[in-house]
Amino acid sequence: MSADTDNVSVEATAMAEYKGILQRLLDNRPSGTRQRLAHALGKNRSFITQITNASYAVPIPAPHLETIFEIVHFPTHERQAFLDAYGRAHPGRLQRAQSSRRIRTATLHVPDLGDEERNRRLDHMLSELAVQVAKIVEDGQ
CATH class of the missing domain: 1.20.5 (Single alpha-helices involved in coiled-coils or other helix-helix interfaces)
Known part of the structure; x- marks a missing residue:
């Protein structure tokens, strides 16, 4: 295996990991949480399905992370595990997102x-x- 193939595999595994964390948390939240999240992000509910299902190669845009954390109410340890996996899946995106202006509701x-x-x-x-x-x-x- 080449280094590029190894990187793609690590990134795909990490993406599946953070999507799994989000999906698990959403599954344990009250009915309507997915719709509230879609509304807060200005997206369709199908977008939420895509960003929570590892079968879809759709990454979660870094600017959406804070809104997701707020709506889904991530416990501290789950948030850290999510951010660690996100960082492995998308090297550099967190730093760019953190340097941009934050969004509020x-x-x-x-x-x-x-x-x-x-x-x-x-x-x-x-x-x-x-x-x-x-x-x-x-x-x-």
């Missing part, structure tokens, strides 16, 4: 539109708006 109170689909569309639109505003702010640094 803001709560908005909006009217209930009386229709689940319309409420969902409004929530999605507001999440997308927040992401776009953040991009503008970051580009202005």
Whole structure:
């Protein structure tokens, strides 16, 4: 085996490890946690499936980590194990993410539109708006 093949194998194993930790924690959280996480990240619920299933080669973007830790309520030892595996799977990504601006969660109170689909569309639109505003702010640094 070449050094490159060894690195790919180590990274794939580490990715499966951190995805397994996240999946295990989500499985032990109340119903709706995956949906809350998807909403907080501004993603579809299928994205959560992809980032928690080792069968998918979709890595978790480093800027999403703090939000994931907050929503899923990682115990300290699980968080450290996750970060160790993440660091092995994606060398250098944690340092780049930690040097960038942190994201915080803001709560908005909006009217209930009386229709689940319309409420969902409004929530999605507001999440997308927040992401776009953040991009503008970051580009202005």
